[in-house]
Amino acid sequence: MSETVADYLLERLRDWGVEQVFAYPGDGINGIVAAFGKAGNRPVFIQARHEEMAAFEAVGYAKFSGQVGVCVATSGPGAIHLLNGLYDAKLDHVPVVAVVGQTARTARGGSYQQEVDLQALFKDVASEYLVQVDVPEQLPNALDRAIRTAVARQAPTVVIIPADVQELPYSPPKHEFKHVPSSPPSDPVSIAVPAEAELVRAAELVNAGERVAILVGQGARGASDEVRALADLTGGGVAKALLGKDVLSDELPYVTGSIGLLGTRPSYEMMRDCDTLVIVGSNFPYSQFLPEYGKARAVQIDVDGRNMGLRYPVESTLLGDSGGTLRALLPLVRRKEDRSWRAKVERDVEQWWDVMAKQAAVAADPVNPMRIVSELSARVPEDAIVTADSGSAVNWYARQLRMRGTMRGSLSGTLATMGAAVPYAIGAKFAHPDRPVVALVGDGAMQMNGLAELLTLARYRHLWADQRCVVCVFHNNDLNQVTWELRGMGGAPKFEESQSLPEFDYAGFARGIGLEGIAVDDPDDLGPAWDRALTADLPVVLDVRCDPDIPPIPPHATFDQLKSVTEAVLRGDPDAWDVVVKGLWTKSREFLG
CATH class of the missing domain: 3.40.50.1220 (TPP-binding domain)
Known part of the structure; x- marks a missing residue:
C-alpha cells in the first residue's frame, strides 16, 4: 500500500517530535483519521469533546511545555469551532499549529455540504502563516513552515488539507521549476542581544x-x-x-x-x-x-x-x-x-499578605471564595501547575495564590475567554504527566464546557504517571464577575435572568464518570478537602459552595466605583444587604489590619 499524503503528514509530525494531537474527527479529515490507525496511533490522537476544547488543550500544552501544540479538526463546523482557542493562542503569543480538513477540490465552488471559505475564516487568526495544500508536493514545506513560523513568531498557524488530497499517494517535491523543497526538522537556538x-x-x-x-x-x-x-x-x-x-x-x-x-x-x-x-x-x-x-x-x-x-x-x-x-x-x-x-x-508586601489572610478569614455564607485559594496556597505542591478560568475566580488566583518553587500558572490572559481552565489543565497533564495540576473554575465556565471535558480527563488519565488533577469549582450559582461589573461599572443591580445559574451537583457528576468528587459547604472542611484532593491517586472535582456576595474590589478601587456599587444596591439589587455588609467588612481588613 502506497504512502498517502495523510500518512506522510503524521510521519512528519513524528519527525518534529509531536507526541500527541488534540482533535475531534469528521469526514473532512477521514484520510487523516485513517492514517492514525495505520500508524499505530502515533502521534496519539487525543479526542476532545469539542474542537474548541481541542484547540485550548493545544494552547495549554504549548504554554506549559514550551513546545508547539497541534490540533486537528474537520472542515466546516469543525474548523469554525477551533477559532476561539486559536485566538487565545494568537493573543497570548503561543505556538499552535492547526491542521484542518476541507471539502474535496472537485466539489469546491458548488455550495457543497460544509463548504466554508477557510482562507477567509482563518485569515486574521493565522495571519502569520496560512496555507492550503492542493498537491502532495506542497506538504513538507507547508507543514514545516507552519511549525517553524509558529515557534518563531509565537503564534497560531493553519494548514488546510482538502479531503481528497489527504488520500492521494504522497510524492515529495522535485528538484525542478516551481517546486519548493523543505529541510529536516530542527530546533535552532539563538539569543539576540542589543548593541x-x-x-x-x-x-x-x-x-x-x-x-x-x-x-x-x-x-x-x-x-x-x-x-x-x-x-x-x-x-x-x-x-x-x-x-x-x-x-x-x-x-x-x-x-x-x-x-x-x-x-x-x-x-x-x-x-x-x-x-x-x-x-x-x-x-x-x-x-x-x-x-x-x-x-x-x-x-x-x-x-x-x-x-x-x-x-x-x-x-x-x-x-x-x-x-x-x-x-x-x-x-x-x-x-x-x-x-x-x-x-x-x-x-508593603508583608502588610499585603497579612491583609490577604485576614480578607480570606472574613465570615461568609457558606464559604468565602478567597479562602478557597488561600487554603490551596498554604498546601499546593511546589511543582504544581495551576490554571485559572475567566470570571471572579481569577481575582482570587491573582491575589491569593502564592507562587513558589517551580510552580507554573496560566490562564486566557488577553482574550480572557471563559472555559479555558479545564482544557488547559488537560494540556498541562500531557506536557508534564508527572506533575500535579489544579484548575480553578467558576461554575459558569464549568456549565459552559468544563463538565463535558471532564470526560476527556477521565478517559486519558491512565496515560499520566501522576494522575493528580484537581478541578476546583467555585459553586455560587452566579455569573459572578459580570454581576460585579454591572454593579461597579454601571451602577446596575444584579439581573437575575442573565446572572443566575441552574443548580448542579459537580462532585456527583465527577463520581458518576469514575473520578473522585468532594463537596464542601463548611469553611472548616475546606483545608482537609484540599489535603484529600492533592493526595488522591486519580483526578478530583472539588465542589465548593461559596458566597457570591464577597466582592472582588480592586485594591485601588475609586470613589466612583464604590459609588456605583452603592447605587446598584439602592436600585433594588436582590443581594443588597449582603453586598453592603460583606463588601465594607472585606475592604476594611485592608485599612484596619
Whole structure:
C-alpha cells in the first residue's frame, strides 16, 4: 500500500517530535483519521469533546511545555469551532499549529455540504502563516513552515488539507521549476542581544534612578535569575503581569504580585511612586496602572520590536531575548547603596499578605471564595501547575495564590475567554504527566464546557504517571464577575435572568464518570478537602459552595466605583444587604489590619 499524503503528514509530525494531537474527527479529515490507525496511533490522537476544547488543550500544552501544540479538526463546523482557542493562542503569543480538513477540490465552488471559505475564516487568526495544500508536493514545506513560523513568531498557524488530497499517494517535491523543497526538522537556538551602545544608554538610565520598579511578563520566564539580580542591584521591587505570575516566587519579599485591575496594592503603589520603570518581556495593556506619564523614565526589553513603546513612553528600547539582554546589561548596572525604597516595598508586601489572610478569614455564607485559594496556597505542591478560568475566580488566583518553587500558572490572559481552565489543565497533564495540576473554575465556565471535558480527563488519565488533577469549582450559582461589573461599572443591580445559574451537583457528576468528587459547604472542611484532593491517586472535582456576595474590589478601587456599587444596591439589587455588609467588612481588613 502506497504512502498517502495523510500518512506522510503524521510521519512528519513524528519527525518534529509531536507526541500527541488534540482533535475531534469528521469526514473532512477521514484520510487523516485513517492514517492514525495505520500508524499505530502515533502521534496519539487525543479526542476532545469539542474542537474548541481541542484547540485550548493545544494552547495549554504549548504554554506549559514550551513546545508547539497541534490540533486537528474537520472542515466546516469543525474548523469554525477551533477559532476561539486559536485566538487565545494568537493573543497570548503561543505556538499552535492547526491542521484542518476541507471539502474535496472537485466539489469546491458548488455550495457543497460544509463548504466554508477557510482562507477567509482563518485569515486574521493565522495571519502569520496560512496555507492550503492542493498537491502532495506542497506538504513538507507547508507543514514545516507552519511549525517553524509558529515557534518563531509565537503564534497560531493553519494548514488546510482538502479531503481528497489527504488520500492521494504522497510524492515529495522535485528538484525542478516551481517546486519548493523543505529541510529536516530542527530546533535552532539563538539569543539576540542589543548593541553595546543601547545597553550603555539603558544602564545610564537605570543607574540614575532612585526608586526602580520592574515589571515582568511571560517573556521574562526564562530570565528569572537575571531579574532577581537586577532587582538586587537596583534595590527595586518586581510586579508581575498576570501572564507572568509564575516568573518569580511570591516568597521573595520584594515581589509585589500582580498588577492591574486584578492586582495588589503594593504593585499599584510601587508604580505610582517609582521614578524608573524597567519592563521585561511584558505587553501589559492597561497603561493607567503604570506610572503617570512624565513621572518615570523607562527601559523596555522585548524580543518583538512591535511591542516597543506600545504601552508606556520609553526612553531606551532593548530589542532582544530577556535573559541574554539582562546578562549583558547587568555588568553595567551599579549597585544602589540606599535601600530605603526596597525597605518600603518589602514592608508593603508583608502588610499585603497579612491583609490577604485576614480578607480570606472574613465570615461568609457558606464559604468565602478567597479562602478557597488561600487554603490551596498554604498546601499546593511546589511543582504544581495551576490554571485559572475567566470570571471572579481569577481575582482570587491573582491575589491569593502564592507562587513558589517551580510552580507554573496560566490562564486566557488577553482574550480572557471563559472555559479555558479545564482544557488547559488537560494540556498541562500531557506536557508534564508527572506533575500535579489544579484548575480553578467558576461554575459558569464549568456549565459552559468544563463538565463535558471532564470526560476527556477521565478517559486519558491512565496515560499520566501522576494522575493528580484537581478541578476546583467555585459553586455560587452566579455569573459572578459580570454581576460585579454591572454593579461597579454601571451602577446596575444584579439581573437575575442573565446572572443566575441552574443548580448542579459537580462532585456527583465527577463520581458518576469514575473520578473522585468532594463537596464542601463548611469553611472548616475546606483545608482537609484540599489535603484529600492533592493526595488522591486519580483526578478530583472539588465542589465548593461559596458566597457570591464577597466582592472582588480592586485594591485601588475609586470613589466612583464604590459609588456605583452603592447605587446598584439602592436600585433594588436582590443581594443588597449582603453586598453592603460583606463588601465594607472585606475592604476594611485592608485599612484596619
